[in-house]
Amino acid sequence: MIYDSIEARDEIFARLRRACSGSRSVFREALAHLKPPDPPTPVTHADGDRRSLAARFGAKLEAASGSYEILEDAAEASQRVVQLAREWGAAERATESAAETIEILSWASRALPIENLGELLKQAGTSLIVPDDMHDERTRARAARVNLGLTGADAAFASTGSIVLASGRGKSRAASLLPARHLVLVPMSRIHTTFEAWLRSLRAKQALGSFLRVSGQVVFITGPSKSADIELYLTLGVHGPKSVHALIFDDIW
Amino acid sequence: MTVDVGAAYPTRVRQALADDALRAALDRATEHLRGRRAQALAGVDATRLRDEAHAVRRYAIEHLPDLLEQLEGNLIANGCQVHWARDAAEALGVVLEIAHQNHVKDVVKSKSMVTEEIGLNDALQRSGIDVVETDLGEFIIQLAGEPPSHIITPVIHKRLEDISEIFQTKLDTPPTDQPAELCDTARRALRSEFLIADMGISGCNFAIAETGTICIVTNEGNGRMVTSLPRVYVAIAGIEKVVRSVEDAVLLWQAASRNATGQDVSVYFSMSSGPRRRGDSDGPDEMHVILIDNGRSRILERRYGDATLCIRCGACINICPVYREIGGHAYGRTPYSGPIGAVITPLLEYDIRPARDLPFASSLCGACRDVCPVKIDLPRLLLDLRSDIVERRAAPIAERVGMRVYSTALRRPAPYRALARLARRLGRLAALLPPLKRWARTREPPRFAAKSFATLWRERGRRPGEGAAE
Amino acid sequence: MTDISTPRPRAALFVTCMVDTLYPGVGMAAAQLLQRHGADVVFPDRQTCCGQPAFNAGYRNDARAVARHLIDVFWPLVDGGDVDAVVAPSGSCVAMVKRHYPILFEAAHDIEYQRRAVQLGEVTYELTQYLVDYLGVADAGARCPGRLAYHPCCHLLRELHIDAQPRRLLSSLKDAEIAELPNADECCGFGGLFALKNADISTAMGRRKVRNVNHSGADMVVLNDVSCMTHLNGILRREGHSCRAVHIAEVLNGTVEHATAERDSPDDR
Ligand code: SF4
Numbered sequence: 001m002i003y004d005s006i007e008a009r010d011e012i013f014a015r016l017r018r019a020c021s022g023s024r025s026v027f028r029e030a031l032a033h034l035k036p037p038d039p040p041t042p043v044t045h046a047d048g049d050r051r052s053l054a055a056r057f058g059a060k061l062e063a064a065s066g067s068y069e070i071l072e073d074a075a076e077a078s079q080r081v082v083q084l085a086r087e088w089g090a091a092e093r094a095t096e097s098a099a100e101t102i103e104i105l106s107w108a109s110r111a112l113p114i115e116n117l118g119e120l121l122k123q124a125g126t127s128l129i130v131p132d133d134m135h136d137e138r139t140r141a142r143a144a145r146v147n148l149g150l151t152g153a154d155a156a157f158a159s160t161g162s163i164v165l166a167s168g169r170g171k172s173r174a175a176s177l178l179p180a181r182h183l184v185l186v187p188m189s190r191i192h193t194t195f196e197a198w199l200r201s202l203r204a205k206q207a208l209g210s211f212l213r214v215s216g217q218v219v220f221i222t223g224p225s226k227s228a229d230i231e232l233y234l235t236l237g238v239h240g241p242k243s244v245h246a247l248i249f250d251d252i253w
Numbered sequence: 254m255t256v257d258v259g260a261a262y263p264t265r266v267r268q269a270l271a272d273d274a275l276r277a278a279l280d281r282a283t284e285h286l287r288g289r290r291a292q293a294l295a296g297v298d299a300t301r302l303r304d305e306a307h308a309v310r311r312y313a314i315e316h317l318p319d320l321l322e323q324l325e326g327n328l329i330a331n332g333c334q335v336h337w338a339r340d341a342a343e344a345l346g347v348v349l350e351i352a353h354q355n356h357v358k359d360v361v362k363s364k365s366m367v368t369e370e371i372g373l374n375d376a377l378q379r380s381g382i383d384v385v386e387t388d389l390g391e392f393i394i395q396l397a398g399e400p401p402s403h404i405i406t407p408v409i410h411k412r413l414e415d416i417s418e419i420f421q422t423k424l425d426t427p428p429t430d431q432p433a434e435l436c437d438t439a440r441r442a443l444r445s446e447f448l449i450a451d452m453g454i455s456g457c458n459f460a461i462a463e464t465g466t467i468c469i470v471t472n473e474g475n476g477r478m479v480t481s482l483p484r485v486y487v488a489i490a491g492i493e494k495v496v497r498s499v500e501d502a503v504l505l506w507q508a509a510s511r512n513a514t515g516q517d518v519s520v521y522f523s524m525s526s527g528p529r530r531r532g533d534s535d536g537p538d539e540m541h542v543i544l545i546d547n548g549r550s551r552i553l554e555r556r557y558g559d560a561t562l563c564i565r566c567g568a569c570i571n572i573c574p575v576y577r578e579i580g581g582h583a584y585g586r587t588p589y590s591g592p593i594g595a596v597i598t599p600l601l602e603y604d605i606r607p608a609r610d611l612p613f614a615s616s617l618c619g620a621c622r623d624v625c626p627v628k629i630d631l632p633r634l635l636l637d638l639r640s641d642i643v644e645r646r647a648a649p650i651a652e653r654v655g656m657r658v659y660s661t662a663l664r665r666p667a668p669y670r671a672l673a674r675l676a677r678r679l680g681r682l683a684a685l686l687p688p689l690k691r692w693a694r695t696r697e698p699p700r701f702a703a704k705s706f707a708t709l710w711r712e713r714g715r716r717p718g719e720g721a722a723e
Numbered sequence: 724m725t726d727i728s729t730p731r732p733r734a735a736l737f738v739t740c741m742v743d744t745l746y747p748g749v750g751m752a753a754a755q756l757l758q759r760h761g762a763d764v765v766f767p768d769r770q771t772c773c774g775q776p777a778f779n780a781g782y783r784n785d786a787r788a789v790a791r792h793l794i795d796v797f798w799p800l801v802d803g804g805d806v807d808a809v810v811a812p813s814g815s816c817v818a819m820v821k822r823h824y825p826i827l828f829e830a831a832h833d834i835e836y837q838r839r840a841v842q843l844g845e846v847t848y849e850l851t852q853y854l855v856d857y858l859g860v861a862d863a864g865a866r867c868p869g870r871l872a873y874h875p876c877c878h879l880l881r882e883l884h885i886d887a888q889p890r891r892l893l894s895s896l897k898d899a900e901i902a903e904l905p906n907a908d909e910c911c912g913f914g915g916l917f918a919l920k921n922a923d924i925s926t927a928m929g930r931r932k933v934r935n936v937n938h939s940g941a942d943m944v945v946l947n948d949v950s951c952m953t954h955l956n957g958i959l960r961r962e963g964h965s966c967r968a969v970h971i972a973e974v975l976n977g978t979v980e981h982a983t984a985e986r987d988s989p990d991d992r
Contacts, residue, residue, distance in 0.1 A: 005336045005337040005338065005343070005347065006337075008337040008338055008339045008343055008546075009337035011339060012337055012339060012492065012544075012546045012550060013318055013321070013322075015546075015550040015551075015553075015554065016317050016318040016321070016492075016550050016553065017318045018554070019550060019553040019554045020314075020315060020316070020317050020318055020553065021318075024556065025556070025558070026314065026315070026553040026554075026556055026557075026558030027311070027314075027556065027558045027559050028556065028557070028558075028559050028630065028633055028634065028637065029630075031311075034308050034311055034312070035308070036305070036308040036309045036311070036312040036497070036501070037305045037308060037309070038498075038500075039498075039500040040305045040309065040500055040501065040503075040504040041298070041301055041305060043297055043298075043302060043504065043507045043508075044297065044507075044517065060517070064516075064517075064520070130534075131534040131535065132534050133534055134482070134534050134535035135484055135535075135538070139534075140448060141448075144444070144448055160517045160518055162518060167481075167529070167530075167533055167535070167536060168530065168532075168533060169530075169531075169532035169533065170532075170534075172533075172534040172535050173477065173481040173534075173535045173536065174481070174534070174535050177474060177477050177478065177481065195503050195507075196500070196503070199499060199500050199503065203500075208464075208499055209463065209464050212461075212464045212466055212499065212524060212526050213327075213330075213331055213464055213465070213466075213526050213527070214530070215526065215530065216525065216526065216527055216528060216529045216530050216533055216536040216537075217477075217480060217481065217523060217524065217525045217526070217536060218523075218524045218526075219477060219521060219522065219523045219524065220518065220521065220522040220524075221520065221521060222516075222517070222518050222519070222520050222521075223520055224520070225472070225473050225474040225520060225521075226472050226473065226520055227389045227390075227436065227472060227473050228406070228472075228514065229388070229389040229390035229393065229406060229407070229408055230389070230393075230408070230413060230416055230432040230435055230436070231278070231281075231282070231411075231412060231413045231416075231432065232281075232282055232285050232286075232406070233413070233432035235389075235432050235433050235435075235436035236433075236436075237436070237440065238389050238436055238439065238440055238473040238474065238475070239387065239440065239443065239444070239447075239473045239474035239475045239477075239478055240473065240474025240477065240478075240520070240521070241474075266921070266923060266924060267923065270923050270924070270927055574909055574910045574912070574928050574931075575921075575924055575928070578924050578927045578928060578931075579924060612781075613916070613917065613920050613921065614921060614924070615914070615917065616877070616910050616912055616913065616914025616915075616917045616925070616928065617779065617877070617914055617915070617917070618877035618881065618909075618910035618914070619877055619878070619880075619881035619882060620877075620881070620908075620909075620910070622881070623881060633826075636778070636779065636781070636823075636826075638781075639779070639780060639781030640781045640782075640783050640830075641781075642781055643780070643781035643782050643783075644781075644783075648780075648781065652780070653782075656776075656777050656780065656782040656785045657785065659776060659777060659785060659789075660774075660777055660782070660784075660785030660786070660788045660789055661788075663740070663771045663772045663774075663789045663792070664771070664788040664789050664791070664792045665771075665792065666768070666769040666770070666771060669740075669771040669772070673743070673744045676744065677744070688919045689919075691919050691922040692918065692919055692922060692957070694922065695922065695923075695926040695957075695958070695961065696926065696929070696954065696957025696958050696961055697956065697957045697960040697961045698957065699745050699953045699956070699957070700745070701744055701745060702744065702745055702746065702747045702748075704747060705743050705744055705747060706738050706742060706743040706744075706747035706750035706751070707743060707766075707768050708747075709747050709750075709751065710750075710751075710754075710766050710768070711768070
């Protein structure tokens, strides 16, 4: 410990224990023992088969200023990724002095939900940048140039249009954060109804704690970066991506 | 004219009321936010959401020491360094020490009220460390050299043209009436700050005890930048931020989002459980969590625990008819304004006197209590604080004398009648007495009736009931 | 009308100090309304004030002294079965008795007065609440030509949750047109001591209410508290508007023209 805060800690705990376990409630009205809900009731709702959940997820994402496409299978999704990378790359070259090859800041191939997508993209002439150490100045500078980010999603939620990304080996935070566009691959099998249903299933498998703790950071993302700080006008892409585009595909056969 | 947060309360209020542009901006913004909130709550079981949000916050406060111990243990197990601070000075000391050990020169910060509360920016700058606010709103007011005037929308008091002007003078940009252009300018300016910063500082919305996780709610993504790019990440959390479980945090996140900005959920909800793991490409190498008391345990000791339930959604501020007239800066040098600010600003201080006007800056209309997502009875707390202030003899002497006269006369019928007769005889002259003069400056005073109700009733001689004789 | 065979309900009228000294007409209207709609009225004339001015300002000892007196005047009537209810033409003063007395005496550990306060609070009613909920009045049976806007006073609305009752009675008035008041549930800015201590903010809030009243096109804004009424009339008169704030008792009693005329007559004292 770089600063001796033991004394502070002890005093804080002593005061809190005295206050919270005294005979008088710390609240103005001492309510009869109030049991917190365990677990809390889901705030939002969604149901239906995987197709309707996918459609609902897309619609909610769109309501949060994102966009989506629903594709038949992984193969179609792969082609679409290549096509979009080319289109966007071409659009950028027309306006900015971008690099010759199309660059994508991406999760590692093995972390993406489509096998061989990395290979396919390379064959198509794009260059996948998978940072290994963002604290390295050259890696960072290189990553910072890229305008397109590509990731999978650990989970997605139909009732809010949100995705969950857990950081980890090959799953850089930068890919969903630095580029102006974020392209996210969402297999239908990963789409859950609500946060609460997903948490319940993780909890049932006793996997919730480890899911959070194994990662440095787990982030829920719902649409592109926004701000309403300037006179409450909605502006997109203040810091994070200006667009979040989901390619939802059926992966259950 | 702007409001000088360092001036005395009456001056601040006068300055605010004289600023028509400010009040127009506040009107527009608060109305918009109220509308969005109502819409977001119409789609869910709002009553149950409130009941449950209240219950989980209340549980957390009732079990505060146990949950904090659990949180600390899990944070350490996750590889975080945990520090405790009794007050602002200790917290600043910790931050500066971490900064010096890591040779930090540039700090990026995401929006955090607790860092405003402890005056972190000043302290860093005095030590020669550059600190940049990265929330767009906070960035703008940092450029303008002002404190935030709202806990959710810190620059609520400024119009588009004001902001464009600030950018012109501080960032040398051409004038514009396009918010998107201003936003792009800020993106470029701040992106380079993120890339060079060696330390990120954030507050904390919820700290999950069972997993040792610090949660941050943002819409812009600066929270993710601050917690992901610099080598060192420091989270500063008030000790009341702890919650029991992941499920509780997710519930409160949704309650906060719907009540603050009328979104189903905020764009980002970042849950950091420690430094980057082996093999991770990004994330901090060191994660520090500073748990700060700074008056919170005193709030519990004084049985104002209700105030510590707050999840800082700002709904009470947006509905407050007083805030709408005067804005956040009229509440003084505090990041907390509106009803919740009027409650916690004096409570967080050791000495209630400097903020003693705030609990009186309310008509007790109760609108805030009805919107609060964790059901804090704010008018009740304001009433109790007023009583504390009076008991500490911190109220003006004339008022104290007046109240004594009032209660001495009105606790018995005869002196009450005598006082009423005297007032009747004084008639309009009464309006010359100092307190009534304040009334009469803008409002016609009422006139005393020639005969009191009691007299009329007696004269009428019709008494179906047998009222006791005087 | 109540059946002859069952005794008429008996209500003790607490007129409140402001009505007693400033607006006796409101008290008379309240008494007449109660009698006309089937209740006997008892007026305990030792009554003074509920103590709210001191309580709201933080002076709990002073408030308690006055509150004890109110309890001493009214509680024996209730406890002895002399009256079924205590009725006041004020949401604010009723909220003081029902909601704040328990806090006031709890804080002082005065168990006996707290018990009495709770008992008293259970049978204390705001006038329109008593008329509708207790006496079952659906039609005020009065006439009020003009365009009315209803302003729900904060304590009535948010401490007592009374809103349907006064609106229902107003809608029963003959020849009255009810105007929609924009942002009706926003505070008028009175707030007790707030109106003096923060006179400028209070006035700004009142002006906003007046703008809304004007916007509604009403020639009368009806409310259940003479305190807010005084504040709004203060602004309406100072700023030369023809619209007036009137107490609901006088409106429902059909004595409102008389009341506003009297109030606006030149001061002859
Ligand atoms: S007091 Fe309630 S309404 Fe106000 S900011 Fe806190 S949680 Fe939100």
